[in-house]
Amino acid sequence: MSAAQQSHIIALTGGAGMMATLLRPFLAAAGHSVRLLDIVPAADPGPQESVHVGNVADLDFMVESLTGCTGVVHLGGIHREQAWEDLVQTNITGTRATLEAAYRNGVEHVLLASSTHAVGFHPSAAAIAGEPLVPRPDSYYGVSKAAMEALGGLYADKYAMKVVSARIGTGGTHPGNTRTLSSWLSPADSARLVEATLNEIGAPGHHVVWAVSANTRGWVDTTGGQGIGYFPQDNAEDFAGAIDEAGQQEWDQLLGGYWSSAGHKLGIDNFPRLVVP
Numbered sequence: 256m257s258a259a260q261q262s263h264i265i266a267l268t269g270g271a272g273m274m275a276t277l278l279r280p281f282l283a284a285a286g287h288s289v290r291l292l293d294i295v296p297a298a299d300p301g302p303q304e305s306v307h308v309g310n311v312a313d314l315d316f317m318v319e320s321l322t323g324c325t326g327v328v329h330l331g332g333i334h335r336e337q338a339w340e341d342l343v344q345t346n347i348t349g350t351r352a353t354l355e356a357a358y359r360n361g362v363e364h365v366l367l368a369s370s371t372h373a374v375g376f377h378p379s380a381a382a383i384a385g386e387p388l389v390p391r392p393d394s395y396y397g398v399s400k401a402a403m404e405a406l407g408g409l410y411a412d413k414y415a416m417k418v419v420s421a422r423i424g425t426g427g428t429h430p431g432n433t434r435t436l437s438s439w440l441s442p443a444d445s446a447r448l449v450e451a452t453l454n455e456i457g458a459p460g461h462h463v464v465w466a467v468s469a470n471t472r473g474w475v476d477t478t479g480g481q482g483i484g485y486f487p488q489d490n491a492e493d494f495a496g497a498i499d500e501a502g503q504q505e506w507d508q509l510l511g512g513y514w515s516s517a518g519h520k521l522g523i524d525n526f527p528r529l530v531v532p
């Protein structure tokens with residue numbers, strides 16, 4: 256930890272999930288106490304961790320779980336395209352409950368796990384150029400993440416909280432294909448983003464940043480993250496040799512990639528159109 260960093264009591268929603276599981280060792284090493292909130296129990300809690308089972312959309316559960324916390328990392332929710340009703344309940348209502356519980360408990364620092372898919376219909380070139388990208392979702396999931404960002408802005412503006420909406424590229428231990436050589440967020444860099452959110456943000460406000468590593472082939476501008484003290488250090492290119500790039504289809508014209516194509520259906524119902532133009 257740097258001199259500016261201190262130990263926190265962190266509520267980590269989605270504490271049993273993939274990204275949280277990769278993040279937890281870094282938070283423990285930094286000396287934080289971590290509450291693992293999830294609808295399923297997180298495995299193998301360490302001495303500084305506690306397990307809290309409940310629904311992120313349950314405001315009472317969230318208010319109780321966040322009592323005494325100094326920061327919230329909100330990863331809990333549905334991470335892919337799903338039925339509209341489920342995404343609304345879990346990702347939108349769940350984010351509202353998280354922010355409302357943070358506010359009621361006086362927790363100033365909140366990191367929200369947004370996604371590239373909140374802005375998936377923007378050309379990738381606009382992201383590289385560093386243009387501010389208003390929401391342009393490529394899916395119901397993307398809409399839920401755009402709503403997450405809107406809620407983050409609301410609570411930051413209304414209650415002078417310090418909220419970061421992190422547009423995560425692709426989490427995981429390592430990049431797995433050509434696309435993720437551009438979009439990867441390493442576990443260590445996800446921890447750097449948490450530390451920036453908890454320790455580096457000065458004035459209250461809502462900060463929308465790209466949550467990606469310092470990838471050689473990165474297609475987003477990372478200066479927004481630098482503005483809150485997030486300086487990624489890992490590079491997906493270190494893994495490029497292990498990736499077979501031959502024959503892989505590039506979906507790099509739009510940020511959402513394949514999700515922005517007509518082939519990627521909305522929701523899970525996929526009712527046929529009654530009128531085909």
Ligand SMILES: NC(=O)c1ccc[n+]([C@@H]2O[C@H](COP(=O)([O-])OP(=O)(O)OC[C@H]3O[C@@H](n4cnc5c(N)ncnc54)[C@H](O)[C@@H]3O)[C@@H](O)[C@H]2O)c1
Pocket residue numbers: 268269270271272273274275292293294295309310311312329330331332333334335345349368369370371422423424425426427
């Ligand atoms: N993995 C990625 O590449 C990626 C990219 C962009 C954004 N994100 C976002 O980051 C977050 C974490 O992603 P992940 O890959 O670890 O997903 P994950 O599915 O592995 O983890 C999400 C966790 O949330 C929990 N959860 C689901 N519904 C819940 C509810 N109603 N109440 C409490 N907990 C609930 C699940 O049980 C799960 O453990 C998600 O919000 C996802 O949308 C992930």
